[in-house]
Amino acid sequence: MITLFDKPDNVWELIANGLPWTLTLAASSLAIGFVLAVGLALLRLSPITPLRWAAWSYVYFFRSTPLLVQIFLIYYGLGQFEAVQKSVFWPLLREAHWCAILALTLNTTAYTSEIIRGGLQAVPWGQVEAAKACGMSVLMRFRRVVFPQAIRQALPGYGNEIVLMVKSTSLASTITLLEMTLIARKETSATFTIEPLFVAAVFYLAINFLATRGVMALEYKLSPDLRDAKRSLPLPDQEPVAR
Amino acid sequence: MNTFLKTITAAALTLAVTGPAAAADWGKGSTVRIATEGAYAPWNYTDSSGKLVGFELDLAADLCARMEVECEVIQQAWEGIIPALQAGKYDAIMAGMSITEKRMEVITFSRSYAATPAVFVVKSDGPLADFKADVDAVTMEELTAGETAAIEAVKAAFAGKTVGVQIATTHENFLNEVLAGDVTVKTYDTQENLDLDLQAGRVDAALAAMSYWKPLLESDNGKGLEMAGPGFTGGPFGNGVGAGIRKEDQALADMFTAAIDAAIADGTVSKLAIEHFGFDASAKN
C-alpha cells in the first residue's frame, strides 16, 4: 500500500505516506467498535446476571491492561501457536494491520460501551414510562426515546474517545505497521534528528483538532433545545478518560 | 511551521553539539559506562536470572581490565542507543554496532573487534528454502561479475517477498539501498521479535549478522530455519563491529583501540568469539 522506496526529499511528504494507515486504523476500529459497544452496553444493563457479568469482565479486562499488552498478545502471542497458524483466521492474523485493527477495536469497544452506558442511564426513567404508557414496544422505545438521547448525552465523552483512538494508532508501529509513527521513528534513527517525530506530532494534532471540531458541530446540531444564543458552540467535555 | 520547528530542533541540537566539549579524563580507575542492548544473543542478551551476558559483556570486562578503568554496563533499547550516547547517558556503546560512514558522521568508533557477514535466514519449509547463490561471499565494494550476478539472483528470488529486519541497522540500510522496490521490508523493534515472526511465517526471510544466526540455528529456537544466499560485507554493512564513542572523547576511543589491538594479538577475542559464536568472528587486522 505504501512504499518508502521512492523516498520523498521532504519529511512532511514522507510522514504523510503513513497518514492513510493512521486514518484507516482509527476509522475502522472506531466504526466497528461503536456498533459492538452499543451491544455491550445493553448487556451491561441486562437483567440476566451471567450476561451482565460477562460484559463487566470484558470491560474490566480491556480497561485495566495497557493497549500495548493487548496488541502484543494478539500479534506475537497468538502468532506463536501452530494451531492458529493453520487455522482459517491466519490469513487475517498474519497481517499486522488486521491484528492492529482487532486490538484497537476490542479496546475501544470496552471504553465506548461505558460511555454509552452512562448515556443510557442518563435518560430520565419517566420518559420511558411515558413511552410505555403511549403503548410503544420495547424496540420502538429504544429507537425513538432512549437511544437518541443517550447518544447526545454520550457525545462529549465519545469525542474524547475518538482523540484517544487516533493517538492509540501509534502503537501499531510496534508491530511493524508503517503508519505515521513508525515512518517517523525510522527517519529519526536514520538521520539522528528528532524533527520527523515533531512533524508526526503536528499531523496527529491536526487530525485531533478536526475530529473534535466535528464532534462539537454534531453536538450543536443534536442539541437544539440546549443551544445558548450567546455561545455559538458548546465547549467539549474535558473529563480525562483513562487508557 | 516547518521552518519554525526546524529552527527549534536545530537550535536544541546545535547548542547541545557545539557546546564546550566535555571530554572527561579517562585516567586509571575512572568509570566508563558502556551501553548494550541485551536482546541480541549471543552478542549481548539477558539470561533468565535477569543478568546481562554475551560476547560483548565478556569482551568489555577484558578490555576494561586492560584499560585499567572501572566499567558499568547499562542496558539501553537499540533504537535510541546513539542519541542517548550523545546525551551523555553513557560513554561507549558495545552492542554489535557496525562501523559505518553514516554513523561516523555523528559519533566515532574504536577499531573493530569483530567482523561478521550479513546473511538471510529463511524457513526450511518456506518459499525461499532452496535458494542458493553461486558465490558464498559478496563484498559490497567494487563488485566482481560473480558478485553482481549473485545480487541479481537474490533480487530475482526475493521479488515480491517480505523480508524482516531490525530498525536502525546496517541490514535495514542494505535492504533499502539494494533490494529497493523488489521486496516488502518489515522493520522490528528487536531482532527477537523478528525471529518470532520468521517462525510464524509472517516474513519470508530475515536479514541479520551470521554471528547472530549461527548459534540460534544450532539451538532449539532455530529449528526449521536455514541460511540462504551469500554472506554480505562492506559497503552499507560498514567495516566490522566496534565500540561507539562520542566524537569529543577521541581519547577514550584510542584507549579502546589499543586494548582491542592487544586482545586480538593475544588471542582473547578469537577465544571469546569461538566460545560464543561457534566460529572465529574476531576482526582481522
Add this chain to the structure above:
Amino acid sequence: MSEALALLAWGDGGWGDEMVFGAFVTLQVATLAFVLGIVFGAGGAAIKLSKVPGVPLIGDLYTTLIRGVPDLITIYIIFFGGGQAAMAVARVFGYTGYIESDPLTTGVIALGIISGAYSTEVIRGAVLAVPKGQIEAAKAAGMSTLTRFHRILIPQVARYALPGLGNVWQLTLKDTSLISVVGLVEIMRQAFVASGSTKEPFTFFVTAAVLYLALTSLSNKVFDKAEIWANRGVRRV
C-alpha cells in the same frame, strides 16, 4: 500448562521473579510520575486560571499539545531530544558536563509531563467547583490569601479532584508500558526479553496482563478508600 509454570518459576531457572521485579519498577515509575504530574497539574491549573491576559494560553498550549499527540511520540521526543535539550539549557547557565539521566529518571519525567496535562484539567475543574461565595465569605472573615488557600480551597479541591485523579493514575500506570520501548526494564520490557529468549510470547504477555490487572485493581481499592475518607464530612445524598 506445567511448561508455562516452569517458565514462570522463581529464581535463576525461570522468569517469575524477573516479572514480579518488573511490576515493582512499573509501580515505582507510575507513582513518581503521578506525583510529578500532580505538581505539573497544580502549576498548569494555576496558569490556566490566571487572570493575567495571555498567561492562560500557555496552559492551553501545554494541555492541547500533550493530549493531542500520541504518548509514544511524546516519549520518543523526550528520550531522544530531552537529554540534549536539558544539556543545552544547562550550558546556557555555564554547566559543561553531561547530565546524568538514566532510563528511570527520563521515564518519570516523560510520563510526569503527560500525566500532568491530564491532572491540569482535573485540578482546574476542581478549583472551579469550589463555590465562589465561600472564598468571598473567607475574605469577609478577614482570612489572608494563604489561610484562604489552605483552609478553604485546598481541602475542597482535593475532594473534588480525587475521582478525576484516580482516572489519571490509571492512565499513568498503563502508560508506563510505553517506557519499555525505550529500554526501562519494567513489566512490558521484561515480557519482551523473556518471550524473545524463550520464544513463548503468549505466556509472558498473559503474565504481563495479569500483573497490570493486579496493579490496577489494587490501586482502585486505594482510591475508593481515599474517596470515602475525603468525603467523610460530607452529607450523603
